[in-house]
Amino acid sequence: MWSDWIYPETDICFACGDYVEGLGRAKFCASCRSKLSPVGETCCRRCGKPIADGEFCEWCRQFPRGFSQASAPYRYQGLARELILRLKYENHPELARAMAGEMALFFEERKEEKIIDCIVPVPLHRNRYRERGYNQAGLMAHALGKRWEIPVVEDWLIRTEATRALKELTAAERKRSLRHAFRLDSRFEPIRMPNHILLIDDVLTTGATAESCSTVFLKWKTKEIKVLTFATRA
């Protein structure tokens, strides 16, 4: 609930709760940051997943992707995974801001935010939203939009199916279950989509969610969709 969203004092690490002088607001301390595993340089140029060598992962070599590039600063393991689970399932919406800070630093290294026209968070199904009280991707998107002064649009994309918890599904089942999971709100159908959309989510698993959202936007003549998540599953 929003009423539970108490802003912790400044200089408190959002991951471990320690007081660290000079840390600032909504940040992770150096010790916690060292527990996050960066994806590193050797990653797929399309989906951003860590790979052993080459340019693209096996999946991206075989199948087209709707988005031009997905990237994430961290691997979905250890503390990164724990933070995402806390954010989604343990009612810690305040973590979204600190996580978005990490995503921003990573994205800004390549100055990619300069070409983005608008930011779109992956929506939750309304039942899930009602249960949780917030959309974690939406909170991240708003933190990024504020930092970069880029508009955030939450009402274009609608999740039409309450998909089973995706983590229970295999890659193929996930792709199938997501094929028609998103649509554009009919109120917005006649509008012209911006050229460069940045799609935000907490974690990229197979990339099927991002792909399903991208398909909707491509149908409405968006030129390019990039995807930014806090973590990516190897």
Ligand SMILES: [Zn+2]
């Ligand atoms: Zn810490």
Ligand SMILES: [Zn+2]
């Ligand atoms: Zn890939």
